[in-house]
Amino acid sequence: MTARNRPPSGEPSDDPRDSFGPPGGSTSDPPARLAAPLVGALAAATAGAVLLALGGLVPVVAGARPGFGSGPLLVLLAVLPVAAAAAAALLPAPRRRPGLAAGVLVGAAALAPGRALLDLQLAADASAAARPELHVPTDLTSPSPAAGLWLLLAGHLATAVAGLLALRVRDEQGEGQGSRWRLLAVVSVAVVGALGLLMAPFGSHDAYLPTSGAIDAPMPAAAGLLLLAATLPVAAALAASSPAPGLARGGPLGLGLATAALAAPPLVAAAALPALDVTAGPVLLAFAAAGLVVLGVTPLPASASTPSGPQPARRAEPTDLAGTATLPGQRPLDLLTGSIAVLTALAAVGGAFTEQVVSATNTAVPSSARWWFLVAGLLLGTVGLAMFGPAVAARVRPALSVLWAGPLVTGAAVLDTALAATELGALSVSTLGVLWVALAMVGAAATGCSSAVAGTVEREEAMDVVGAAGWRAAPNVLTPLVAAAILGVAAFGLPVVRAADYTAPGLWSHFTPASWGLLAGVLTVLGALALVPRSRPARAVALLAGIAGLLLLRAAELPLRTGITGACPGPGLWLALAGAAAALVAAGLALPGARRGS
Incomplete structure (x- = not known):
């Protein structure tokens, strides 16, 4: 018991940490019992x-x-x-x-x-x-x-x-x-x-x-x-x-x-x-x-620590x-999330412009998914920059809670290319290039974790102010949500790119290391869609915008993935576009409530 919170003589302490010794005003501290x-x-x-x-x-x-x-x-x-x-x-x-x-x-x-x-x-x-x-x-x-x-x-x-x-x-x-x-x-x-x-x-x-x-x-x-x-x-x-x-x-x-x-x-x-x-x-x-x-x-x-020296007697607040x-305050968490997202984008730039595979003659062999990976990292970093603005951070953070999966989906494709290439005896992995990609993927996961914690803090603060009422989505939003969920699963499970000499990774067939990225993408979409009905309208709109962005990134594999001879659209392309449209329709239905500030 310290001088700050010792009770007067004869009065027992009601602080649960001060559980040692008999009540009384002894000037010496007897041995304490740990909680x-x-x-x-x-x-x-x-x-x-x-x-x-x-x-x-x-x-x-x-x-x-x-x-x-x-x-x-x-x-x-x-x-x-x-x-x-x-x-x-x-x-x-x-x-x-x-x-x-x-x-x-x-x-x-x-x-x-x-x-x-x-x-x-x-x-x-x-x-x-x-x-x-x-x-x-x-x-x-x-x-x-x-x-x-x-x-x-x-x-x-x-x-x-x-x-x-x-x-x-x-x-x-x-x-x-x-x-x-x-x-x-x-x-x-x-x-x-x-x-x-x-x-x-x-x-x-x-x-x-x-x-x-x-x-x-x-x-x-x-x-x-x-x-x-x-x-x-x-x-x-x-x-x-x-x-x-x-x-x-x-x-x-x-x-x-x-x-x-x-x-x-x-x-x-x-x-x-x-x-x-x-x-x-x-x-x-x-x-x-x-x-x-x-x-x-x-x-x-x-x-940030307990003051030293004589202090007025007051009850400690355990x-x-x-x-x-x-939990840290909302603003520090927003800054932390934005910082990690921007650093992730920089790592993605390094991974996109550094070779992951080199030939026996020390010639760089670029990954066919590097531009796709670059776009995913820049998209995450752009939204992360918005987290530094106090006026817009709360509005864009839910989107960041979805878009973090983009570097995982695309980075897994880059690494899959590197691992497949090394099976050929004349090629070897470039450690620096692989390291940049891995660092971006870890940063993306850290962004998602930090954004989730920031969302938890914001939600608890809002619950303290307005209570639990009014947190359910309107019934007309549920139909496009279900459609987006079905289309999202199919979009990540079916190939976006088809070619005569190319077999795309999938979720239920041809499962490769790149399939782990697809799995992360589909789980993120489903998790975000499950949160939409319990979110306030403004946050639901941001979540749905992030879902649409991730599905559009999935569809962008066709134009951004290079080096595939005879590439043509696969069913995953149209399903991803349809899923993004369903998410945007749901966002449009939730938008009136967001404008009312509910």
């Missing part, structure tokens, strides 16, 4: 650390052969987050920071799903896993999973549970947010880390030890790396912009410690094994981990880390 959510979170995090440490010591596959003595390193990396959280939670009462401890656990838990997917590669095909700290293959056979792998997966699950429990820990709301420069620094460092996650973890001269970046890695390792690259900057931005001081500091600190567990093993392996070389990826990741840790331990500005008080 139940924090106790549960620390217990789950401790269990997760123990499981992860044991997973690093026990063989993960049958006959596992770690490339070096990685056990002590893996144990240290496993216990660092929970040790930092425990240190903040178990300090003497005047210096105790339960909110900071909870923030560390939340930050570490944010990366647990992606790390679990990385470990699942050992179960799918251990011979293709680039994990020399756990196993160095000596042949092309894939050994069966062993107890260590299940311990690792259980550890990630326990870490995620700890983060969920930590969200319920009460933390005193600060009087302001951290400076914009601190938010920019945290996000910038996290973006550097995301870039490192997309690169190869090391260079290898061992024919049996693969080295690949996020794009050419096997599944599920590729999915894990892409998820980690998308999660790191978004989680860092949400944590650093939180008004809760504990999350604003602890979130980046937990993310930094979890990122260190991804950066250290490949760096140590490259230093310890003669067959491996250090590459830029883990170096960037280590820089990001160090930067996040430094920013996490740096005290917040006075306006809030849990998952409550609405911890």
Whole structure:
């Protein structure tokens, strides 16, 4: 209990965090009892650390052969987050920071799903896993999973549970947010880390030890790396912009410690094994981990943290880390979303003008989908620029919540071309070109996540003002919505381009890596259409405009995709145009309500 909120002598505190000691005006602080959510979170995090440490010591596959003595390193990396959280939670009462401890656990838990997917590669095909700290293959056979792998997966699950429990820990709301420069620094460092996650973890001269970046890695390792690259900057931005001081500091600190567990093993392996070389990826990741840790331990500005020194006695206003008080304000979220969208557009420009495939004579082989990819990125960036205008940001944000899928649809087509071309012996992948495309796709996913959070905050604020009434769409809008849904599914499932020597990727036939982009597109359209009936008219119009834009982008594959001899329209073209028309009709029906400002 601090001098600011200690009750007068003989009066018990009703602050749920001040649960220690007998009531009374003692001048000394007796040992405090931690709140139940924090106790549960620390217990789950401790269990997760123990499981992860044991997973690093026990063989993960049958006959596992770690490339070096990685056990002590893996144990240290496993216990660092929970040790930092425990240190903040178990300090003497005047210096105790339960909110900071909870923030560390939340930050570490944010990366647990992606790390679990990385470990699942050992179960799918251990011979293709680039994990020399756990196993160095000596042949092309894939050994069966062993107890260590299940311990690792259980550890990630326990870490995620700890983060969920930590969200319920009460933390005193600060009087302001951290400076914009601190938010920019945290996000910038996290973006550097995301870039490192997309690169190869090391260079290898061992024919049996693969080295690949996020794009050419096997599944599920590729999915894990892409998820980690998308999660790191978004989680860092949400944590650093939180008004809760504990999350604003602890979130980046937990993310930094979890990122260190991804950066250290490949760096140590490259230093310890003669067959491996250090590459830029883990170096960037280590820089990001160090930067996040430094920013996490740096005290917040006075306006964003609890004031020090004598203060007038007043009741502390606790809030849990998952409550609405911890979400950043609407304007910072709009700026963050617009910034990510513009950066995504710049990455798309780099991907469009950089070759992804080169021939044996070092001649660039351009992708047939690069102009399609460029248009998708520029469309997203143009709408993202509008997010910087306070008067129009709220009106265009719903469209951005749909158009983010454009770089995924088109970027997957570009990468599919590169992967298909490398099956020919005379062609090879250009790492720089693939990296630009991958970075744009990750940025697009981050834009979608940030836009969704901004929409949630805006909706909650509007609900507080006007209540839940009037949120249902007029019945005459439902018919074109159903038509747009049916036409949208067909548009992404059937080919837009047909040619004698070309088989287009699809959803229910000829499923290729490009089909994952089509799947992202159709799911985005269906999800947005499901939100329209529950949206206010102005936001529904913007959502429908974004849906129409995405379907028109799908139809634009025919004129923008080059290099296909004898290309002619396929059924997907007409279905995409019809779906866009249905969405625009629905927008026109909702427009009168938008003009009334309802």
